[in-house]
Amino acid sequence: MRCAVSLLLLLSLLSLSHGYREPGEEADWCDYEQCKLPDCRCSDTDIPGGLPVHQIPQIVMVSFDDAVQDRWKADVGNVLSDHKNPNGCPLGATFFASHEYTSYQTVEEYYSKGYEIASHSISHTPYQDWWKNANETQWHDEIIGMQTIIHEFANIPTDDIQGMRAPLLQTAGDTTYKMMTNNNLKYDSTMPTRRFTDPPLWPYTLDYKESKDCQIEPCPVESWPGAWINVAGLTLFMKEIVDKDDVWIINVGQAIEWIQKPTKLSSIFNFAPWSCEAKPPARCTQAQAKWCRYVLDDGQERYMQTCNEKCPPNYPWVGNPKGE
Numbered sequence: 001m002r003c004a005v006s007l008l009l010l011l012s013l014l015s016l017s018h019g020y021r022e023p024g025e026e027a028d029w030c031d032y033e034q035c036k037l038p039d040c041r042c043s044d045t046d047i048p049g050g051l052p053v054h055q056i057p058q059i060v061m062v063s064f065d066d067a068v069q070d071r072w073k074a075d076v077g078n079v080l081s082d083h084k085n086p087n088g089c090p091l092g093a094t095f096f097a098s099h100e101y102t103s104y105q106t107v108e109e110y111y112s113k114g115y116e117i118a119s120h121s122i123s124h125t126p127y128q129d130w131w132k133n134a135n136e137t138q139w140h141d142e143i144i145g146m147q148t149i150i151h152e153f154a155n156i157p158t159d160d161i162q163g164m165r166a167p168l169l170q171t172a173g174d175t176t177y178k179m180m181t182n183n184n185l186k187y188d189s190t191m192p193t194r195r196f197t198d199p200p201l202w203p204y205t206l207d208y209k210e211s212k213d214c215q216i217e218p219c220p221v222e223s224w225p226g227a228w229i230n231v232a233g234l235t236l237f238m239k240e241i242v243d244k245d246d247v248w249i250i251n252v253g254q255a256i257e258w259i260q261k262p263t264k265l266s267s268i269f270n271f272a273p274w275s276c277e278a279k280p281p282a283r284c285t286q287a288q289a290k291w292c293r294y295v296l297d298d299g300q301e302r303y304m305q306t307c308n309e310k311c312p313p314n315y316p317w318v319g320n321p322k323g324e
């Protein structure tokens with residue numbers, strides 16, 4: 001509700017861990033001998049795996065921010081369902097969901113269609129300084145709290161909610177990435193760049209110093225091994241690109257899997273992370289979903305839609321994501 005829906009095409013990366021850097025050390029210049037895929041990548045514009053440009057797919061990541069609501073379905077449907085990827089699978093997208101006004105029935109349905117769901121905080125507090133100065137616990141309660149809410153009310157396995165984006169694109173630098181590392185989130189898709197647009201930066205990990213410009217201070221200066229960074233990119237019109245036969249429109253998690261395991265176009269139809277993996281159907285339809293009603297302390301009402309059999313007694317919020 002609070003930010004406009006954004007359609008970002010993200011060109012990027014992310015990850016897990018390996019052993020030669022200690023979290024929280026000051027980051028050094030990237031060491032290409034040490035930093036290797038699948039768990040480490042320097043921040044640069046080199047094609048992963050050293051593949052020639054004509055042998056790689058054109059990867060386009062589509063993402064949406066903020067509340068996930070039923071009325072999105074029509075818009076999202078128009079954008080995404082008219083087309084397919086070259087292997088016949090539906091186009092992918094990542095939804096960075098915040099809590100207020102989100103329908104968890106819709107979230108559950110999107111997940112069952114193969115879209116990726118990621119965390120964009122519970123409160124989406126609209127003050128840049130708040131996010132900039134928030135401590136690790138506050139970041140945890142917002143970002144991991146939202147992961148808990150999604151798991152609890154949309155029935156999505158926690159391990160499948162592996163990405164985050166900070167509200168207002170404002171991180172607290174190392175504090176945010178420390179929280180990410182400590183909670184095993186795989187990637188962040190917050191930081192923008194102006195310097196690297198053509199060619200763009202591929203997603204990279206925070207094991208070493210970034211070569212990226214810092215557009216919104218603070219940016220991380222410490223080493224966070226295996227934390228993947230997906231730089232927010234340019235906005236394009238889907239129609240101009242979608243019918244090209246080497247263009248793949250996929251979610252952020254799938255893009256990072258390709259970067260971890262660069263695969264040539266000639267073998268791409270066999271690349272498992274881009275196949276249409278069947279997900280369980282949503283537990284209920286929109287019409288069957290339960291509406292949970294809450295009156296907040298200031299008298300305002302909130303409704304929360306879920307396929308769960310029972311509404312939690314309290315409105316799920318920061319510090320009480322299960323609404324106990």
Ligand SMILES: [Zn+2]
Nearest residue numbers: 003065066167
């Ligand atoms: Zn937002």
